[in-house]
Amino acid sequence: MYRTHNCGELTIKNKGEKVVLAGWIERIRDLGGIKFIILRDRYGKTQLVVSPNSSAYKVSQELGREWVIQVKGKVLERPNETKTDTPTGEIEIDVEEINVLSKAEIPPFYPGEKVSEDLRLKYRYIDLRNGEMQSNLIIRHKMAQTARNFLNEHGFVEIETPYLTKSTPEGARDFLVPSRLQMGKFYALPQSPQLFKQLLMVSGFDRYYQFARCFRDEDLRADRQPEFTQIDIEMSFMEMEDILCLMENFAREVFKSVGIRLPEKFDRLTYDEAMDKYGSDKPDRRYGMELVDFTEYFKETDFRVIKNVIENGGYVKGFITSIPISRKIASEFEEYVKQLGLGGLLWFKVEDKIVSPTAKFLLKNYEKIVEKFKLKKEQVVLLAAYDDKEVLNGALGSLRLKIGKEYFKELEEGYDALWIFDFPFLEWDDEENRYVARHHPFTMPKNLEQKLDEIKAYAYDMIINGMEVGGGSIRIHDSDIQKKVFEIIGLTEEEANEKFGFFLNALNFGVPPHGGIAFGFDRMVSIAAGVNSIRDVIAFPKTTSGTCQLTGAPSFVEEKQLKELSIEIHKGGIENEEHEG
Known part of the structure; x- marks a missing residue:
């Protein structure tokens, strides 16, 4: 038996017991010849004491950090002045025997040390010894188990779908x-099991789920990985309201399993409302600072920049905040929004009088805003004018989020959860020079007879703390509607059959109304763990360049392997040789 207890288990109740522990050496201290060793495993840490008269003392002289050892000894109560407020802080082990199970070289860093992420990922097995990283993965485990239990209890069947x-x-x-x-x-x-899960609904499995591995070759950032996990869910004979209520309960239960209480009722905003108020379809409302349409307060201005925008049907929008504004800070903000498409930024601050570089041109307009919104000293209004409302909302929304993260970190406590729905069904793709489906082309449209840019979708996203954690829709179950959608997005009948013929064929054999959702499980865990990057909740993640620092993937392969696939490497990329059959 390697151990009778783990390193986080023993308490004062075990006083006097003979025990066997095994783990990694976290720290060694020598106090007057007595060795104090902190032994660690994933359950916790226990202090070992090796006195000079112990039969294990000679072995203790040779030990090093991160060695793996087994110890045998007796549980003692610590002296009162050395007790700590930790699970094992009242006891220590009087060591009688030490067995070295594995020696360790001096590592490039010790678990928990602040080092570069590249180094952490290269030696991920050392990084994962850190208690915080282990806690993150245990949180992930608990949330996964709860998710499965909830879905199993509600009649869902777990079914795997193909990777190839x-x-x-x-x-x-x-x-x-x-x-x-x-x-x-x-x-x-x-990229997701979308068509397979719809085919399962056609097959009569009216409630399906899967912890699905998904793969997307896209630009990466903190909340994206080339391979990721989503909890994929699909249901038949369910209207949108039924799905939202059930999945809201699902999310509450999953987060509750790790001690987090989401709101008893999630708010709901349409896409248009979210964009108008927050400039984002995944708003973090904890910062406040809602966008306000100030256009009416500037209709009589002669200030040429604003006057031209309003006369061209544009808008003046902004938000109220309380940051320490200055010309330098305002200039930085202006450069930021210019990169997002705006021409500039206006601002004023309320003191004993209105302070602003443009006060001599717009003082009366600013005074109207102060009076209407009952602004107080130290409050600041940031404004911009632009013809395109979508660009204006987006730029101000990004600025709002930037200010929130830089100046109002204290507001990030708690959990803001809501649904966004009534998304546009289509969006224009400049590269393709055509309309494409905003979510995917199997989403049910609300009214195909409207103008293309006015069609809404039966689609919905769950947002928690400004992060999209789940997205789904009611699906098209009518073959005529599906063909019409393909036509709208520019797919010929031949192209549609080439790409989706197997699915279109299935729509001819009795399809129940159905819909579903996919939760970004990595994102859910990152929120629960309180980390900024999903890389910290994935055991072996890739970097933002898509590489695995641990294994060196992606890597070159032998010429023999390429020949078996009839692939030849050319400078600048990979090309396929022509083959028949």
Whole structure:
């Protein structure tokens, strides 16, 4: 038996017991010849004491940090002055025997040390010894178990879908896998199990879920990975309201499993409301600072910049805040919004009088705003005028978020949860020069007879603390509607059949009304763990360049492997040789 207890288990109740522990050496101290060793495993830490007259003392002289050892000894109560407020802080082990299970070289860093992320990822197995990282993965485990239990109890069936599937390039870029048996052809790794889960609804499995691995070859950032986990869920004979209520309860239960209480009722905002108030379809409302339409307060101005915008049907919008504004700070903000498409930024501050570089031109307008909104000393109003409302909202929304993160960190406590719905069904793609589906082309539109840019979708996103943690929709279950949607987004009948023929064919054989949602599980865990990057809740993540620092992937492969696939590497990329069949 390697151990009778773990390193976080023993308490004063075990006083006098003979025990066996095993783990890693976290720290060694020598006080007057007596060795104090902190032994660590994933459960906790226990203090060991080796006195000079112990039979284990000679071995203790040779030990090093991160060695793996087994110790045998007796549980003693610590002297009162050395007790600590930790689970094992009242006891220590009087060591009688030490067995070295594994020696360790001096590591590039010790668990918990502040080092570069590249170094942490290269030696991830050392990084994962850190208690915080282990806690993150245990949080992930608890949330996963609770998610499964909830769905099982509500009649859902867990079903796996293929990793090697057909490329259907309507969304992010696919990861492609060459086929050796079908030369010149490729599988694609799934961006999501979207069509398969809909086919399961056609098959009569009216409640499905899967912890699905998904793959997207896209630009990476803190909340994106080339491979990630989503909790994929689909339901038949459920209207949108039914799905929102059930999934709201699901999210509450999952977060409750790690001690987090989400609101008893999630707020709901339409997409248009979210953009108008926060300049984002995933707003973090904890910062306040809602966007306000100030256009009416400037209709009589002669200030040319604003006058021209209003006369051209544009808007003046902004928000009220309480930051220590100065010309230098305002100039930085102005450069920021210019990069987002705006021409500039106006501001004024309320003191004994209104302070602003443009006060001599717009004082009366500013005074109206002060009076209407009952502004107090030290409050600041940031404004911008622009013809395109979407660009204006987006830029101000980004500035609002930037200010919130820089100046109001104290407001980030708590959990803000809401649904966003009534998304636009289509969005214009300049590169493709056509309308494309905003979510995916299998989402049910609300009214296809409206102008294309006015069609709304039966789609919905769950937002927690400004992060989209789940997104879904009611699906199209009518083949005529599906064909019409393909036509709208510019797919010919031939192209639609080539890409989605197997799915279109299934729509002809009795399809129940259905809908679903996919939760970004990594994002959910990162919120629960209170970390800024999903890399900190994934055991072996990739960097923002898509590389694995631990294994060196992606890597070059042997010429023999390439020849088996009829692939030749050319400077600047990979090209396929022509093959038949």
